[in-house]
Amino acid sequence: MTIQEIPAKNLDTRKFIDDQVNSIKEAVGPNLAINALSGGVDSSTVTMIGHKALGDQLKTYFINNGLMREGEPEHVVSLFRDLGVPVQLVDARAEFLGALKGIRDPEEKREAITQTFYKQVFRRLVLECGAKHLLQGTILTDVDETVAGIKRQHNVFEQLGINPEEAFGYRILEPLVQLRKDGVRKVAEALGLPASVYGRMPFPGPALSARVIGEATPERIALVRKATAITEEMLASSGAFQYMAILHEDRVTGMRDGKRDFGFQIEIRCWDSHDARRAFPTRLAWETLEDLSLRILDGVPGVVSVTYNIAPKPPSTMEAV
């Protein structure tokens, strides 16, 4: 079946929301539904639409995988609480960080996170809560990329290790599947979500593990989390498309208390882009670069060197890992 795209410029957000709320109500009936909220614009929008349709019949979970930014789990949960949407915070840090132990290869890190999410944590929540309807924030771009072989096949049942025929009644609902990112942002705004959600900067699925070259140990995640907090605070006013701090695995020479010291290096990337297909390093003011470097050297233990990316995409990519 071909999916009928709704381009953002033709989108009647009121009507779209009403239509999706009605379809969800009809599909779920008197039963329970479940969804996982990451705080990104897609899953936040699904959570709001699902809650409008189902109220207490929707169980929304925020899974803390230990790879989130500073204060992110608490921030997302309290933001939705203030909007009247209850979200249950699940502490799965030990499971994810355990699964990442000893893994240095970027693809294997991604795989470990996906497997832990679907096969362990989310599967357990689905089975425990008894919901047979899963709300997913799939958008049309995800479908395209799956078809093109860029993204993994999003057959969620297979990911969960649930055979929907054997376990009769399981159903996936994808209310955003006719939209692209710009459409989702309009719907999110119409739903009353704040600009910090509907205008949110892209953030990778594997979260801070994608901001660490090499093994994502708890110590290295904590380190890049500090650098990320400083970078995001300092570059919030830059107007850039996306900015990030990356912890390198290479050690470089530095001086601490007059002694040679092999220390860490943090790379900053800050991108100008319209659609993420091509991107250019933002021409930040030298004062900003210098302040940023000093704050990172001062605030992140063991860091002796900071660099700024000057290569465009392509041949670079936005993320390093």
Added chain:
Amino acid sequence: MTIQEIPAKNLDTRKFIDDQVNSIKEAVGPNLAINALSGGVDSSTVTMIGHKALGDQLKTYFINNGLMREGEPEHVVSLFRDLGVPVQLVDARAEFLGALKGIRDPEEKREAITQTFYKQVFRRLVLECGAKHLLQGTILTDVDETVAGIKRQHNVFEQLGINPEEAFGYRILEPLVQLRKDGVRKVAEALGLPASVYGRMPFPGPALSARVIGEATPERIALVRKATAITEEMLASSGAFQYMAILHEDRVTGMRDGKRDFGFQIEIRCWDSHDARRAFPTRLAWETLEDLSLRILDGVPGVVSVTYNIAPKPPSTMEAV
């Protein structure tokens, strides 16, 4: 014995050169002397003074260790030939690159180069040519740093594995030992050496192996040699104290022909400094940074990412390795 420093401001270069020429003549008499020329300001100055004193009695060798910059060995030899000083080019690339094989630690790389130089290549030349006088470009700062424990003890005989008491008659001559770098530059200029020598930017002893994080394989040296040539050409007019390209060991994601590709990253450092004790990243124009990045991405195979250092020394150091 305390060495009597001659500060650059009190230096009478004519008199200094005459005094050193006379001492060398007197010390060497009718015999042969040997020295190794690297093309740096110290060894170039010693070569000129030694040649003034001894003419054909001085055997000067340029040892190509395979870690030199593009065209450097040929350039240095022809520069001295044009000044009337014969220099013998020794191809020792296989020995040095062989000694570096499998070594990733910076200290061990340095040690492998030092050992190969003294215990193998230079020792063989000393013994073969029959010279018992060695001219060395030691300056006062080297002596200070040896005393302070920053540099290794420069007991050259020990380095060479020659016991001067058993092998009677061996003697080291250090004509520059009363000077610091600024004094040596004045003497070099007075000797008629070109600005490319007396004003030469600092370059590390371990040469390009210090510009590679991790193992210095022939392939990785060739790669950083290309990046160095581009960087030195483009930043020659910057007026900076020192600039360099560093090949990282970390691989980062890039795109080549529409496909994901883990590629290399080159870091550029360009320093403003007076005395190398403190240094700050040069505030290069964005156009320069962008041109430099594009030329490296285009000209150095496998490179998908270029960064620019934004951290000051301290806590950084000038060199990364």
